[in-house]
Amino acid sequence: MRALALFVALTSLAGCGRYAVRPDEKEFLADRIMQPDSDPVEASHDTHILTNREGSAGGSGAGGGGCGCN
Amino acid sequence: MQLRRFALAGILVGAASVARAENRADFSVSYFTEPAGGQALHVIHPEVSVAGDPTRWLTLRAGYDIDIVTGATPRIYGASMDAISSATKFSDYRHAAHAGAEVRIGPTTVGVGYTYGHENDYRSHSIDAAARVDLWGKNTTFKLGYSHNFDSVCNVDNRGAQPLERRALGSSQGCFQNTMGLVSEPLAIDSYFAAWTQVLSPILLSDLSVSFQALDGFQSNPYRLVRLFGGSVEAQETEPGKRQRVAIQARLRVAITKLRAALGFTGRFYWDTWNIKSGTVEIQYEQYLTSRLVLRLRGRWYQQTRAIFYRDAGEELSYEAVGPVGQYFAGDRELSPFRNWLAGAKLTWIKSADEKGKVARVLESVDLSAKIDLMIYDALTPLPPNAARLANPIDAMIVQLTATLRW
Numbered sequence: 331m332r333a334l335a336l337f338v339a340l341t342s343l344a345g346c347g348r349y350a351v352r353p354d355e356k357e358f359l360a361d362r363i364m365q366p367d368s369d370p371v372e373a374s375h376d377t378h379i380l381t382n383r384e385g386s387a388g389g390s391g392a393g394g395g396g397c398g399c400n
Numbered sequence: 401m402q403l404r405r406f407a408l409a410g411i412l413v414g415a416a417s418v419a420r421a422e423n424r425a426d427f428s429v430s431y432f433t434e435p436a437g438g439q440a441l442h443v444i445h446p447e448v449s450v451a452g453d454p455t456r457w458l459t460l461r462a463g464y465d466i467d468i469v470t471g472a473t474p475r476i477y478g479a480s481m482d483a484i485s486s487a488t489k490f491s492d493y494r495h496a497a498h499a500g501a502e503v504r505i506g507p508t509t510v511g512v513g514y515t516y517g518h519e520n521d522y523r524s525h526s527i528d529a530a531a532r533v534d535l536w537g538k539n540t541t542f543k544l545g546y547s548h549n550f551d552s553v554c555n556v557d558n559r560g561a562q563p564l565e566r567r568a569l570g571s572s573q574g575c576f577q578n579t580m581g582l583v584s585e586p587l588a589i590d591s592y593f594a595a596w597t598q599v600l601s602p603i604l605l606s607d608l609s610v611s612f613q614a615l616d617g618f619q620s621n622p623y624r625l626v627r628l629f630g631g632s633v634e635a636q637e638t639e640p641g642k643r644q645r646v647a648i649q650a651r652l653r654v655a656i657t658k659l660r661a662a663l664g665f666t667g668r669f670y671w672d673t674w675n676i677k678s679g680t681v682e683i684q685y686e687q688y689l690t691s692r693l694v695l696r697l698r699g700r701w702y703q704q705t706r707a708i709f710y711r712d713a714g715e716e717l718s719y720e721a722v723g724p725v726g727q728y729f730a731g732d733r734e735l736s737p738f739r740n741w742l743a744g745a746k747l748t749w750i751k752s753a754d755e756k757g758k759v760a761r762v763l764e765s766v767d768l769s770a771k772i773d774l775m776i777y778d779a780l781t782p783l784p785p786n787a788a789r790l791a792n793p794i795d796a797m798i799v800q801l802t803a804t805l806r807w
Contacts, residue, residue: 358657363688364655366605371426375428383740384734
């Protein structure tokens, strides 16, 4: 829980004020290899297969976006 | 029936994919196999999906996929059974169609969707909704999503029977046709998720998501019999009717600019009211080999504990030795304690429009990809229910070919 609280605090600070990332600084973030779910068909299929072979579904619904590159 | 969880997963991922601002078509075919002797499983999965923006504020999406499944599985769960000779061959098709729409209003995107799944012994109707907002220079994104399933499972008419008297379904013939002796068992599933994506620096991206799911209804395998009390009783598997699940996932992605590469880390923790706890760790490395060729390597580790009412078929306190746990008895190997490893590679070829014009005159880009994932299972008890599937050097393999067109 401490690690989670630290993560939340750090990311909250990073998202605002002088630490915010400007649009002209997002060259690398805009690259396809920086998108965690750049291939939604594959992501869907992976979840499809793995949740059927394992006993724990859910928790992977955070896909896509977020870098503000478009 | 065996594919019902597949449909749930697809719905959750579909609900999460709001705000896709491009015209896109994906064509994919995949092959999954578990080559276990006597219980081999093969799944061929073709899929097509399209998404387009008829106006600046609207995206429409639709898709269709099929699972073509062949294999063999033991119908009776018990240590005294020969798992291979008692395995029953089966083949099944699952069809799923989905459609949805997303509307963009300023920094907010709201989406709704519907999915219909059809198997011989299972029907699924699902509605989903999701909302997303981009804040603070699009450095922060919050998403909320919800879906509800109205599912039905074909079963023998066991109304009024005690758990130890319940009979198993022999086949899917006559299901959902008002056949005498067969009934439709309801299963309602409510799924919720919240996600937060955060740009941390020009080379660092993170996201955190939480999901909750409540299931209420028939969740057993209607075909499976479990041997109890020394084999004097064989009754249809009985699992609890209610289950709540929670999962938390965190991801981090960092660009390695000098190598034109990216490194991704994923950690996930899950627990549910059947007392299954699981953890997942995944590492991905993605690298441009040339301007048009991207290689991705990944490794994944997964481990889970067993459900509180699950017993291995040969253990001292097995159902066969001492009877049910409370009123429950199940032979579902996904409820057993185990871990698995996955190692995979994916190669993607990219052709984008350039100063010479569009690809094939109309497309902004074309991606062609091929991937292979290999899996190893490791049972964490000495008496796993399906030992046959652990006998090979590689216990499962996934191969997938995908073409993506954008315009």
